[in-house]
Amino acid sequence: MVAATTKTLVLSGYYGFRNSGDEAVLKSILLALEEEGLTSGVDIKPVVLSIDPEWTRRTYGVEAVHRMKIGEVRKAIKNSDGLISGGGSLLQDATGIKSIPYYLGVIKMAQWMGKPTFVYAQGIGPVKRKLFRPLIAAVFRRCDYISVRDAESASLLRSMGLRGGDVQVVPDPVMGLILPESGSGADSPAARASDESERVSAVTEGQTGGASADSSGAALPIVGVSVRFWNPQRTELSQLAEGLSLLCRRKSVHIRFLPFHFPGDDEASRFVMDRLGNVTERGCAVSIAPETEHPQDMLREVSECSLLIGMRLHSLIYAASQNVPLLGVSYDPKIDQFLGRIGSVPVGTAEELDPRILAAEGERLLQEGDVWRKGRASQIAGLKREARVPARRIVEFLRSKG
Missing domain, CATH: 3.40.50.2000 (Glycogen Phosphorylase B;)
Known part of the structure; x- marks a missing residue:
């Protein structure tokens, strides 16, 4: 040899x-x-x-x-x-x-x-x-x-x-990122156990929390949310909070904030959390992911979502790579460009985000996730190869x- x-x-x-x-x-x-x-x-x-x-x-x-x-x-x-x-x-x-x-x-x-x-x-x-x-x-x-x-x-x-x-x-290189094999690296049993412990404590922290299962005992669908500060007035984040609150009136979900960049995204996530109102009283849960050492830890977080609502480009790329239905909020042309490659358009922008549209589209994708996945399967598979x-x-x- x-x-x-x-x-x-x-x-x-x-x-x-x-x-x-x-x-x-x-x-x-x-x-x-x-x-x-x-x-x-x-x-x-x-x-x-x-x-x-x-x-x-x-x-x-x-x-x-x-x-x-x-x-x-x-x-x-x-x-x-x-x-x-x-x-x-x-x-x-x-x-x-x-x-x-x-x-x-x-x-x-x-x-x-x-x-x-x-x-x-x-x-x-x-x-x-x-x-x-x-x-x-x-x-x-x-x-x-x-x-x-x-x-x-x-x-x-x-x-x-x-x-x-x-x-x-x-395509962006991250389209080729895969989850690690079970039992090694970022996906080790110890890492998963630690993550679950942090997740539980995040759900029960302060005004966040609420039910983690519906009335039948089934786990709530997870709606991942990736936000960042952009507009000085924070109008898009306030509108996003209103949209998430409306979604919780339509369907019981677990809203899981996923900060991609610390400390800024963590602060932006908590800004939105503070404006969600009494969603936990409607049977919804709210939590925030801890800071991760390894990008594949965050990839695993996204893979567990039923829907991803994201401002960060790579939150959307993570979701697409894991076949998770997504809604993008555009603050930069790179968001529009990526969404276009998978046959999507932004649900709104940092300048104009209608909470009612966000809630309606979120509910639709939660109900029609399989349709979304089937409609984009070939495009996503091609991007992974490329x-x-x-x-x-x-x-x-x-x-x-x-």
Whole structure:
């Protein structure tokens, strides 16, 4: 038997911040690279650029270096066989002007050292400052492989002068994330027992709580809710609370808040919880998930839902990957773009969310979940398959180099 070729890849992204969505991106890429490497006879050794290298090493069992210590980053790239940038929304200036120079700078550093560079299923934009556009184009022209997670990102790159054939449109990597095998890692019996204990105490905490089963003793259907702060006036969160309250008048459910990014999403969830009114008196339960160390813990949470109502993009991707009916509340074009890929549209936006429509659509999906799943089965299966394409292309490239 021929020994596998070992290739070291540096991974650059928004890693180590414990944002469940971005950590899920990292875990998805790591799993895809490992799987494709095994298939091709290439032993992939990842080195992750992280804001918290120790936590990243402990959580994923990979080597990590501090993303802001340039000497460590330079050394990691120098000793590597290539650099992956992505996924996630790295090259955008909506949240500030530092992201684009940082992520382009890391890619450029690798290119100066003569290392292959790969863009992995990124969401590009918005890029409001014109000075960034030629910089992105110049760096991307020297990349050995470019993939983006939606057609809009590809179109934006074409408007910057990149040829369409140089950019591959693929799903978000998280569509390929799977639940761990029972009894190992994030799904160990100890982890499940701990989670159940925390879930029970969350249900009975303060004004939350209520029945966890209906009058017949059957468990209540779980409605997962992923929210974040966006509008300064918090109008969308107040409207969401009203919609959830209306849903509880129509049907007894267990409303389970799922914070993807601590502490912000936890605070946003509790903001909504405080405005739900007396839903527990109508036979509904309310709880909030604890902070999770591993993205697959949150994936398991979502898999147990009968319906997911989400603002966070990756809450919706988690739901789709687990065939959980979903309702998206859009605050960013990336939400609309993903929903469009599975044949859906937002139930509302951060600017306009009708509580009555939210409640009616929620009730409908709880009743017609099988219809939703059957109608999107082929689309979701296709997205799962395509999510592994960037890893395959990168491993093939490395193998061709010997």
